[in-house]
Amino acid sequence: xxxxxxxxxxxxxxxxxxxxxxxxxxxxxxxxxxxxxxxxxxxxxxxxxxxxxxxxxxxxxxxxxxxxxxxxxxxxxxxxxxxxxxxxxxxxxxxxxxxxxxxxxxxxxxxxxxxxxxxxxxxxxxxxxxxxxxxxxxxxxxxxxxxxxxxxxxxxxxxxxxxxxxxxxxxxxxxxxxxxxxxxxxxxxxxxxxxxxxxxxxxxxxxxxxxxxxxxxxxxxxxxxxxxxxxxxxxxxxxxxxx
Amino acid sequence: xxxxxxxxxxxxxxxxxxxxxxxxxxxxxxxxxxxxxxxxxxxxxxxxxxxxxxxxxxxxxxxxxxxxxxxxxxxxxxxxxxxxxxxxxxxxxxxxxxxxxxxxxxxxxxxxxxxxxxxxxxxxxxxxxxxxxxxxxxxxxxxxxxxxxxxxxxxxxxxxxxxxxxxxxxxxxxxxxxxxxxxxxxxxxxxxxxxxxxxxxxxxxxxxxxxxxxxxxxxxxxxxxxxxxxxxxxxxxxxxxxxxxxxxxxxxxxxxxxxxxxxxxxxxxxxxxxxxxxxxxxxxxxxxxxxxxxxxxxxxxxxxxxxxxxxxxxxxxxxxxxxxxxxxxxxxxxxxxxxxxxxxxxxxxxxxxxxxxxxxxxxxxxxxxxxxxx
Numbered sequence: 001x002x003x004x005x006x007x008x009x010x011x012x013x014x015x016x017x018x019x020x021x022x023x024x025x026x027x028x029x030x031x032x033x034x035x036x037x038x039x040x041x042x043x044x045x046x047x048x049x050x051x052x053x054x055x056x057x058x059x060x061x062x063x064x065x066x067x068x069x070x071x072x073x074x075x076x077x078x079x080x081x082x083x084x085x086x087x088x089x090x091x092x093x094x095x096x097x098x099x100x101x102x103x104x105x106x107x108x109x110x111x112x113x114x115x116x117x118x119x120x121x122x123x124x125x126x127x128x129x130x131x132x133x134x135x136x137x138x139x140x141x142x143x144x145x146x147x148x149x150x151x152x153x154x155x156x157x158x159x160x161x162x163x164x165x166x167x168x169x170x171x172x173x174x175x176x177x178x179x180x181x182x183x184x185x186x187x188x189x190x191x192x193x194x195x196x197x198x199x200x201x202x203x204x205x206x207x208x209x210x211x212x213x214x215x216x217x218x219x220x221x222x223x224x225x226x227x228x229x230x231x232x233x234x235x236x237x238x239x240x241x242x243x
Numbered sequence: 244x245x246x247x248x249x250x251x252x253x254x255x256x257x258x259x260x261x262x263x264x265x266x267x268x269x270x271x272x273x274x275x276x277x278x279x280x281x282x283x284x285x286x287x288x289x290x291x292x293x294x295x296x297x298x299x300x301x302x303x304x305x306x307x308x309x310x311x312x313x314x315x316x317x318x319x320x321x322x323x324x325x326x327x328x329x330x331x332x333x334x335x336x337x338x339x340x341x342x343x344x345x346x347x348x349x350x351x352x353x354x355x356x357x358x359x360x361x362x363x364x365x366x367x368x369x370x371x372x373x374x375x376x377x378x379x380x381x382x383x384x385x386x387x388x389x390x391x392x393x394x395x396x397x398x399x400x401x402x403x404x405x406x407x408x409x410x411x412x413x414x415x416x417x418x419x420x421x422x423x424x425x426x427x428x429x430x431x432x433x434x435x436x437x438x439x440x441x442x443x444x445x446x447x448x449x450x451x452x453x454x455x456x457x458x459x460x461x462x463x464x465x466x467x468x469x470x471x472x473x474x475x476x477x478x479x480x481x482x483x484x485x486x487x488x489x490x491x492x493x494x495x496x497x498x499x500x501x502x503x504x505x506x507x508x509x510x511x512x513x514x515x516x517x518x519x520x521x522x523x524x525x526x527x528x529x530x531x532x533x534x535x536x537x538x539x540x541x542x543x544x545x546x547x548x549x550x551x552x553x554x555x556x557x558x559x560x561x562x563x564x565x566x567x568x569x570x571x572x573x574x575x576x577x578x579x580x581x582x583x584x585x586x587x588x589x590x591x592x593x594x595x596x597x598x599x600x601x602x603x604x605x606x607x608x609x610x611x612x613x614x615x616x617x
Contacts, residue, residue, distance in 0.1 A: 002606075038572075039558055042493040042501060042510060057594035061570035075454035113589075147497065156477060176517035188575035192582055199586045206314045208596055209604060 006222035011127055012215055016087045019076045020216055027190055033062040034187055044211065049189070063157075066150055073143060078132040086127030092137055096128075102130035110203070121227055135193065142189050149173075149183040254456065255294040268293075278525060279450045279462075280472045292457035299456055300355050300363035300455030302335035304385040307380050307414050307423050310371030311442040312405040318528070319445030349383050356397050364455065365398035367391065367426050368409045370414060372518060374422030374571035381513050391429065400461055401426060402432040402451065406544060409439035409469075416550035434461055437468040439520075441544035446525050447473045469519070478541050484508070486580040502538065513537055513540030520545045 001135075036058045055238060082087040094100075105123045108114045111131070116123075128136065151162075152169035170179045205212035210222040258268050272290040303314075303482040317340075344561070348430055355363055369387075369604075372379035377386030395401060403426050406412035410538075427435045438451060451470055454462040462470040479485065487493070487507040494502035494511055502511075511514070519539050522533040534541055540556070545551040594601075 030358070040491060040493060040510065042491075042495045042506075046504065047490075047492075049490035049492055051487040052490040052492070056489035059489075111589075113592050115596065156475075156480065168466055175467075177543070177546055177548065177552045180517060185575075186570050188571065188578070189578060190544075191575070195579065195582055195586065199590070203590070203593060207593070207601065209608075226507070 001087050002042075003044075005225040005229060007225055008220045009126065009223045010219050011086050011221045012219040013079075013084055014219065015075065016083065017078045017216055017219055018101060019072055019079070022068060026065040026072065027194070029061055029065040030069065031187060031191060033058050033065070034184075037062060038184060039128070043163045045088050063154060066147075067144075069118075070147055070151075073147070091127055092133055092189070094134065094137065099133070103134065106131040110200075110207075121224055124210075124224075126221060126223055135197070139190070139193055142186055146183065146190075149179045149186070153178055153183065246344065253296060254292075254298065257298070257556045258293070260553045275396060275446075275450060275453045279454055289453065289457045292459075293453075295458075296456060298393040300359040300368060302352060302355060302363055302393060302398075304391065305337070305382075306367065306369030306371050306407075306601055307421070308364065308405065308407045310339055312407075312448070313337075315442035315445045316448045317445075319449050331507065345383075350563055352394075355395065360397040362399050363397065364402060365394050366401055366404055367408045369617070370405045370411045370423040370425055371429055372414075372421035372602060373424050373429075374420070381419035389430070391426065395426075395430045397431060398433055400455070401430065402438060403427065404438055404448065405443055406439045406549075407442040409437040409545075410547040412441055413550050416548070435468055436461055436464065436470060439469065439474075439545040439547075443545070444473075444521055444525050444527065447521060473521045473525075474519045474545070476519065476523075478520050478522050478535070479513075479519045481521075481608045482515055482535055483523070484535060497538070504506045507534060508538075508540040510558060511560060512542075512554065513541055514543030514546070514549070514552075514555075515541040518543040518546050568595075 001155060037055075040055055040058070079087055080092070085091060102123065104131050109123070110117060110129075125132075148166050148169045151166035155163045155167040155170075158164070170176050173179050173182065201212050201216075204210075205214075213221060215221045255268065257269075269286075269290060272293065273286050276286045276289050276571060281289075291414075303313075316318075329406075341348060341351075363563070369380075370475060371387045371391050373388060377388035380387040403409045407414065407423075408426050411419070411423045411425050415425070425437075427437060432479075436451060439450060440447070441546045450473065451462060452529070453472075454472075462472060465471050465474060467474075479488070482488075484507045486506065487505070488509055492501065492504075492506040493509050494504075494506045496502065497511060502508075507513070513535065515535060522541070523535075526533045526536070546552075
């Protein structure tokens with residue numbers, strides 16, 4: 001039986017992985033505290049409010065996470081200019097022919113579960129597949145909505161200029177009723193995204209066995225040996241023992 | 244009505260003529276400065292302006308409204324407010340309180356409009372219906388739209404009193420059958436002060452008028468055209484129940500123990516966290532109380548479309564313009580559950596559809612395992 005050989009490729013550089021996991025942490029905290037802020041459990045307590053700050057702490061976690069989320073986003077934008085080709089902004093540029101060919105492939109093979117007679121290795125994306133790219137582009141704009149509406153709601157609670165930069169958003173939307181509603185509804189899109197994203201990562205790892213899940217820890221994915229240049233100059237990594 | 248001599252009178256003259264003494268006048272100047280959020284050094288400037296400036300010609304129009312703005316205004320805490328503004332300022336034309344009526348009243352208005360073209364202040368109470376050629380609101384045989392455009396043309400500035408004129412209030416609530424329209428959407432080329440609230444606080448109204456009189460210009464406005472002195476803070480941020488909010492102590496219903504303890508009304512729908520107004524600081528009825536202090540949540544009466552953002556007694560979760568009865572969380576939870584179902588179905592489908600591919604991989608994996616040397 002012929003089996004395929006794979007080589008280990010560093011796809012996700014450290015800043016990309018750090019970005020990913022900070023995102024996981026902050027979005028999780030933001031969603032949990034966001035739900036609590038939207039509909040807090042009432043404490044049946046006769047304690048003096050001087051001595052409790054429970055809801056204040058929940059809100060503090062929300063605001064602090066929001067700042068981390070925002071600066072983390074800036075870090076990722078910076079990295080899209082200096083990072084490797086999988087992290088580069090060009091990887092997220094959808095106006096390319098190959099991009100839409102790959103969207104078609106992923107839709108047919110992975111989403112609609114068709115089986116192709118002939119497998120083309122180039123259909124297997126090494127970095128993000130094109131449908132995933134589309135979802136990240138959408139989520140980038142969703143994140144912008146969250147940043148703009150969130151900082152706008154927060155602007156009056158602070159004296160710092162950064163959130164105040166977004167103070168115009170609420171008046172533009174006609175007041176905080178609408179701003180809050182948009183902020184709340186967009187949060188649900190993050191939840192839907194997380195569900196689909198995690199499932200599809202598991203799915204690809206299960207079906208393709210190229211280390212999709214673990215790649216976000218170590219950064220490595222496995223790429224079929226046929227895809228490499230035939231004459232690979234002796235790299236020193238080859239001398240190291242392959243585990 | 245002899246507008247000419249009335250106009251030649253300064254505010255101070257008319258206040259003294261009204262029977263107040265100098266001491267009353269100075270108390271009023273101090274009091275209004277405090278409400279306007281000015282420093283004590285500015286009291287002198289206000290007093291001086293009122294002593295030296297002549298009466299400002301004001302036309303006060305009433306369209307689709309309930310007159311609660313006027314009512315709030317004449318109940319303003321200091322008696323001079325009502326005297327100075329209503330008796331002395333706005334006598335040129337105000338349907339509700341002027342002595343003249345019918346043709347006389349209209350004649351007085353037109354006289355002011357012609358004589359003080361480009362100088363008078365137009366105060367508008369109420370929204371203007373644009374539907375069906377404006378026929379839903381007619382005064383003196385003309386539509387509100389016609390009358391408003393005519394009055395606005397010669398105005399120096401327009402003050403939109405109350406939620407009706409600022410955002411349409413209840414008559415503009417969906418489906419807005421008369422196409423009730425706030426004035427800033429009708430006239431664009433005039434400075435407009437929006438003073439939302441149903442009604443606005445009387446002291447706020449007086450403060451704005453006195454600001455225009457004393458400083459000869461409009462007060463500083465925020466991005467929504469509201470005076471910053473009164474609309475810069477949320478009711479929530481000046482609420483005396485705020486410590487309960489920060490502690491997480493909330494009333495769940497209006498009759499539970501927490502409500503009796505005076506805990507925060509956030510969970511029973513208080514709109515304080517979204518509403519910009521001065522209720523928490525200036526309060527109502529001569530500073531006696533305000534809704535939250537009386538045990539009822541804020542309904543957000545000074546915010547745009549507050550009628551369409553109900554129900555008043557629940558935390559705001561409706562999706563605007565869609566599924567009025569369904570909250571965003573209900574829709575979200577259902578969609579989320581459907582999504583999880585879809586994912587499960589996809590996983591099962593994938594297991595079946597990709598069985599050959601997966602099996603061949605498993606076989607090859609087992610085969611490789613057999614060939615492990617060490």
